[in-house]
Amino acid sequence: MSDDARVQGREDVLTLRFVGEDGQGRAIDELRAAHVAEVLQGLVGLSSDFAKAGAFGGGAPPEVLVRPAREGSFVLEVVNYFAQNPETVSAVGVPSIGSVLWWSTKSLRADVSDVDYLDNGKVKVKWQNDTVDEVPQPVWEELNKRKRRRRRHLRQIMAPLSDPQVTVLDVSDVDDEPGQATSGDAPETFTIEREDYHRARPEDEVEETHTIFETEAQMGAVDFDSGEKWRVKTPTGSRVATVEDADFLLRVDRGLALHKTDIFNLTIREDKVTKNGQTRRTWTVLRVDGHRRGSADDDDT
CATH class of the missing domain: 2.40.50 (OB fold (Dihydrolipoamide Acetyltransferase, E2P))
Known part of the structure; x- marks a missing residue:
């Protein structure tokens, strides 16, 4: 993307690092093309659904872009680009795509035990694994909708974990423009494991x-x-x-x-x-x- 385009909007960067070893004990530096395609499709779908729910503010939905992979472990940098619009570019508290991925993954790991609507417009979510998150209300509303569809998106994002050589997915949520958006309670780095991939297995209807x-x-x-x-x-x-x-x-x-x-x-x-x-x-x-x-x-x- 050109520098002029960057000035007109904002972007947050999500780094996905697929970690594992090949048969000779060397760090993997390649993934199956079909798996990479699924990862990108899942990210686009997840971002699109939460954008429609208003999780990223008003205006046009963000555009998901991909940067070239780095050498070493297989790394994907995914850019969620927000076109110029006052509500989104200057907003504080708008979650990143990494935050959305974190909360969506947590919804696989545990059911909700209690919720509390806060005066700051967020929802305090208590999970059955004794953890707590504060999420924007549009995010909470989307977490309660389209659950089968979201599981499919997560399953796609985690597709490389179906390969025995890939052990974990390290996620790093780094905003190119600090201060433009915050991730709330979502950590800047977290790990998705093979067990999460199995949890995302489609439920029988x-x-x-x-x-x-x-x-x-x-x-x-x-x-x-x-x-x-x-x-x-x-x-x-x-x-x-x-x-x-x-x-x-x-x-x-x-x-x-x-x-x-x-x-x-x-x-x-x-x-x-x-x-x-x-x-x-x-x-x-x-x-x-x-x-x-x-x-x-x-x-x-």
Whole structure:
């Protein structure tokens, strides 16, 4: 970026140093290109989401730039450049991208135990690992939104830690123009470990629903020894179900005669679990409210 452009805006610099050794015990000086691409995509996504939440002040969102890597350990310098706008350039207390990365990583390490809204406009966050942070309110609001998306961004940023040769990621949050912005309680340097990468594993998206309905059905025991699994055939389909009606099971145990054409009045609970787009249904027969013989048999209630 030209010197003229720097005068018109401000920038904070985030240094990512991926530390590890190769098979000969030498410090790594290269990473897989695919991993580097993921790191940059994750940083852009994380910065963009918090910018939309107002974490970096008003005006245009910051632009994420990359400086050439240094020799030695694999180092990336990421520049979060804020274009000229009075609210952002002169603001004190606007967090850096490094602060956002720190608080986002902490949200992986522990759940929140308590919060306190302070008079200075910040939110005091108490974590379950007995640590405390004061974060700007827009940051706190974003930490409570888009959690799956944020985990994906963090997973991308930490992608090189999936390589056995990479042991830790050292993060250094250095502002090119001290005094223009502060990071609050976020440290200037911190370490992201492989365990954090595992914590950022995408969570399964699970939706559970429960429905109770009444229907007529034919029933056939699948396992007479256990008395629990029954084949239930309704007008809409057939499914193996668990019978929880103790009185009915006792009658069966005492010799209740069952015919394949018998029609039962059932109260069924359907439990539906949708996980990552795939749905599984299970039936439980809560009550058997009597039955009648089918057309081929004599009436018997």
